[in-house]
Amino acid sequence: MTELKRSWIDSANAPGCDFPLNNLPYGVFSAGEGDLRCGVAIGDRVIDATALESAGILRADPDADVLNAPYWNDFMELGRDVWSSYRARLTAMLAEGAADDIQEQIISRSVPMARATLHMPFRVSEYTDFYAGRHHATNVGTMFRGAENALPPNWLHMPIGYNGRASSVVVSGTPVTRPQGQLKRPEDDSPRFGPSERFDIELEIGAIVGQPSSGPISVAQAFDNIFGYVLLNDWSARDIQAWEYQPLGPFQSKATATTISPWIVTAEALAPFRTATPAREVALLPYLAEPGPTLYDIALEVGLRPDGGPETVISRTNFNEMSYSSAQQLAHHTSSGCPMRVGDLLGSGTISGPERGNCGSLLELSWGGKEPLTLDTGETRSFVEDGDTLTLRGHATGRGYRIGFGACTGRVLPAKA
Amino acid sequence: MTELKRSWIDSANAPGCDFPLNNLPYGVFSAGEGDLRCGVAIGDRVIDATALESAGILRADPDADVLNAPYWNDFMELGRDVWSSYRARLTAMLAEGAADDIQEQIISRSVPMARATLHMPFRVSEYTDFYAGRHHATNVGTMFRGAENALPPNWLHMPIGYNGRASSVVVSGTPVTRPQGQLKRPEDDSPRFGPSERFDIELEIGAIVGQPSSGPISVAQAFDNIFGYVLLNDWSARDIQAWEYQPLGPFQSKATATTISPWIVTAEALAPFRTATPAREVALLPYLAEPGPTLYDIALEVGLRPDGGPETVISRTNFNEMSYSSAQQLAHHTSSGCPMRVGDLLGSGTISGPERGNCGSLLELSWGGKEPLTLDTGETRSFVEDGDTLTLRGHATGRGYRIGFGACTGRVLPAKA
Numbered sequence: 001m002t003e004l005k006r007s008w009i010d011s012a013n014a015p016g017c018d019f020p021l022n023n024l025p026y027g028v029f030s031a032g033e034g035d036l037r038c039g040v041a042i043g044d045r046v047i048d049a050t051a052l053e054s055a056g057i058l059r060a061d062p063d064a065d066v067l068n069a070p071y072w073n074d075f076m077e078l079g080r081d082v083w084s085s086y087r088a089r090l091t092a093m094l095a096e097g098a099a100d101d102i103q104e105q106i107i108s109r110s111v112p113m114a115r116a117t118l119h120m121p122f123r124v125s126e127y128t129d130f131y132a133g134r135h136h137a138t139n140v141g142t143m144f145r146g147a148e149n150a151l152p153p154n155w156l157h158m159p160i161g162y163n164g165r166a167s168s169v170v171v172s173g174t175p176v177t178r179p180q181g182q183l184k185r186p187e188d189d190s191p192r193f194g195p196s197e198r199f200d201i202e203l204e205i206g207a208i209v210g211q212p213s214s215g216p217i218s219v220a221q222a223f224d225n226i227f228g229y230v231l232l233n234d235w236s237a238r239d240i241q242a243w244e245y246q247p248l249g250p251f252q253s254k255a256t257a258t259t260i261s262p263w264i265v266t267a268e269a270l271a272p273f274r275t276a277t278p279a280r281e282v283a284l285l286p287y288l289a290e291p292g293p294t295l296y297d298i299a300l301e302v303g304l305r306p307d308g309g310p311e312t313v314i315s316r317t318n319f320n321e322m323s324y325s326s327a328q329q330l331a332h333h334t335s336s337g338c339p340m341r342v343g344d345l346l347g348s349g350t351i352s353g354p355e356r357g358n359c360g361s362l363l364e365l366s367w368g369g370k371e372p373l374t375l376d377t378g379e380t381r382s383f384v385e386d387g388d389t390l391t392l393r394g395h396a397t398g399r400g401y402r403i404g405f406g407a408c409t410g411r412v413l414p415a416k417a
Numbered sequence: 418m419t420e421l422k423r424s425w426i427d428s429a430n431a432p433g434c435d436f437p438l439n440n441l442p443y444g445v446f447s448a449g450e451g452d453l454r455c456g457v458a459i460g461d462r463v464i465d466a467t468a469l470e471s472a473g474i475l476r477a478d479p480d481a482d483v484l485n486a487p488y489w490n491d492f493m494e495l496g497r498d499v500w501s502s503y504r505a506r507l508t509a510m511l512a513e514g515a516a517d518d519i520q521e522q523i524i525s526r527s528v529p530m531a532r533a534t535l536h537m538p539f540r541v542s543e544y545t546d547f548y549a550g551r552h553h554a555t556n557v558g559t560m561f562r563g564a565e566n567a568l569p570p571n572w573l574h575m576p577i578g579y580n581g582r583a584s585s586v587v588v589s590g591t592p593v594t595r596p597q598g599q600l601k602r603p604e605d606d607s608p609r610f611g612p613s614e615r616f617d618i619e620l621e622i623g624a625i626v627g628q629p630s631s632g633p634i635s636v637a638q639a640f641d642n643i644f645g646y647v648l649l650n651d652w653s654a655r656d657i658q659a660w661e662y663q664p665l666g667p668f669q670s671k672a673t674a675t676t677i678s679p680w681i682v683t684a685e686a687l688a689p690f691r692t693a694t695p696a697r698e699v700a701l702l703p704y705l706a707e708p709g710p711t712l713y714d715i716a717l718e719v720g721l722r723p724d725g726g727p728e729t730v731i732s733r734t735n736f737n738e739m740s741y742s743s744a745q746q747l748a749h750h751t752s753s754g755c756p757m758r759v760g761d762l763l764g765s766g767t768i769s770g771p772e773r774g775n776c777g778s779l780l781e782l783s784w785g786g787k788e789p790l791t792l793d794t795g796e797t798r799s800f801v802e803d804g805d806t807l808t809l810r811g812h813a814t815g816r817g818y819r820i821g822f823g824a825c826t827g828r829v830l831p832a833k834a
Contacts, residue, residue, distance in 0.1 A: 109595045144664075148804055154601075154661060157599060162579065163582055165543065165580055167755065168754075177754055179756075180753070181752055182752075193702045244571060244575065251664020256753045282607070285608065332669070335596075336657065338673065
């Protein structure tokens with residue numbers, strides 16, 4: 001475990017700061033009426049990476065502007081060695097003791113975080129969602145199919161995944177309109193069309209593919225191809241899902257919105273927090289075996305704030321609960337020869353821990369609505385209500401610092417009339 | 418039903434020609450070492466639409482080059498009125514009686530079809546596959562779940578769909594490598610990893626979304642937003658699918674390749690062949706009702722050619738068998754608020770007719786491998802074998818002409834060692 005790296009930007013050295021020098025996550029921001037630019041978060045400031053590039057102060061590619069764009073995809077295309085050298089040079093420029101003229105060049109090309117509007121940090125090529133949390137799969141399986149059939153027979157052998165909808169991925173802060181769809185309770189003769197009555201969240205971490213591949217790749221190669229991670233809330237309409245998902249899986253129940261946090265936390269920043277997936281009772285086939293620890297120790301929480309009220313933290317869990325890492329998921333994703341592209345986003349699956357208070361969805365937290373949660377305000381919740389703001393937070397903990405993700409938040413608006 | 422429109426390009430007037438003046442489908446081609454250009458098929462020639470645009474002879478947008486690109490997406494962005502006026506002007510230029518100088522300007526900007534290499538005609542934004550053929554759903558359901566539970570309870574109420582993988586869509590002629598994956602027969606204790614032994618095709622038609630939408634749209638609007646259609650072969654590994662698909666649907670079984678025909682046949686060219694979906698026993702919810710005929714009468718066939726042998730036509734069917742049109746599928750796709758983008762591709766689902774010889778997959782044609790097909794060579798087939806070339810063909814029939822799609826073909830290569 002590494003120590004805090006001190007920066008000449010004081011706010012980055014404060015205990016509890018999400019964005020110390022050890023982190024340096026990548027995002028896209030605008031300030032005032034300005035255009036969208038690539039930025040790096042440190043302390044309470046956003047460094048204008050597009051301006052550093054155009055001024056020749058810090059370039060990823062000596063010959064081409066890759067940050068003169070409202071996304072980090074072109075930067076990702078350059079590959080792992082460039083990711084690493086860029087980060088090393090930026091770290092040196094921001095470290096305590098950097099030359100005064102460097103400090104001046106950088107501070108004049110930065111804005112206070114409070115003045116920045118954050119946008120999607122990358123263009124999502126395609127979005128895949130997994131189902132790799134054992135507690136979550138067991139809980140949902142128990143509710144839907146009974147305790148004996150909770151875990152599907154394939155679950156212990158592969159990371160179950162399905163393709164999601166890239167066009168529905170939005171950045172933190174984007175309002176989410178309650179979806180409409182076909183609803184049919186078991187006792188109904190036929191379905192009706194109306195607003196979802198069981199609208200839910202899913203606490204996940206999203207992995208961003210930073211290098212393309214055209215055939216099957218190993219878990220080790222997959223681990224190297226992942227550029228970074230974001231928090232991800234896969235909004236889910238449980239009632240639409242229950243009626244539509246047999247036999248081909250979730251479709252419109254998952255297509256309304258998926259919210260991601262605005263900062264890409266790099267794999268390199270998370271390296272000190274690598275951990276192996278939990279012990280398993282069934283050995284994996286060789287193509288899925290971990291070459292070393294490929295999961296991360298990242299503490300996570302979910303807050304629910306009713307309209308006008310204070311927030312209640314409704315769940316606390318950790319990414320290290322997952323049975324399959326993002327690298328294992330990516331390797332499985334390529335096993336059929338499926339081509340992967342820069343900007344592909346892989347949702348981890350809902351991250352639930354062993355106890356009720358560690359669950360990453362309201363479906364589990366309220367046990368299908370049968371045991372509603374009580375909020376700090378005294379109100380209860382089975383599912384998300386209009387006006388509720390849901391916020392995911394996460395961080396890895398080092399010695400005297402943390403690698404934070406920032407907030408992944410969304411407020412639910414009523415269904416359209 | 419309209420008559421043949423005669424062209425001064427004689428080959429376009431021949432009976433049985435796929436590309437008469439009534440058709441004018443859009444593709445992307447290269448000739449020799451030349452770069453990729455937008456082209457229009459007529460008779461045995463490809464008109465260089467990129468050259469017509471740059472020379473100012475035929476422009477879609479007076480102010481911007483939209484065809485100076487290896488795809489038709491920018492053209493689609495311009496919208497329905499432009500699609501229509503461009504087509505009308507091109508039709509006039511190619512019609513019998515066009516001025517000699519026009520004929521000269523065009524013929525000098527065309528190449529023989531035989532010299533053209535065809536490429537993907539558009540950039541696929543996202544790919545969705547449906548399950549909207551009743552015969553296919555009943556056949557597969559009977560094999561997998563028994564005759565009583567053949568049709569899932571939701572099937573009569575909505576077009577069941579799932580998200581596919583856009584990165585795996587390839588143009589006709591691209592070889593397809595047999596996929597590997599997890600395989601587990603019911604009698605096996607645990608899965609193994611190896612080449613699919615039940616690799617299959619799915620005969621479908623793909624609809625291309627030509628206008629974006631950001632919330633729910635009606636079937637009428639969806640119909641207007643569809644730019645055109647292609648043939649589509651959704652290669653499927655049945656054994657990988659059987660083991661992976663519960664509970665979240667097909668994933669790696671469908672991610673190896675999806676082949677499309679190289680010419681986008683426009684909705685306008687197909688307009689005379691509109692037909693309503695078949696009578697249904699259960700009324701649809703209003704958001705899915707057809708505002709008028711939204712399906713098409715398109716005759717389809719599948720050919721299988723073993724390595725070195727002659728082709729056997731193994732199936733003949735018609736697109737008019739489908740229970741849900743592409744427009745109904747697109748409307749359903751947006752019902753949750755899912756944003757749609759130009760270049761989204763919607764697979765119709767496998768198109769099977771009422772009899773065995775009308776089935777659009779080998780799974781059905783060989784009844785799960787229990788009743789192998791006999792080819793004209795005397796060989797038998799349960800599923801696709803290495804070296805087999807599968808070809809889809811389709812056309813609508815007018816008075817003295819047809820609107821053809823050209824071939825959608827792919828040869829299967831052995832799995833990688």
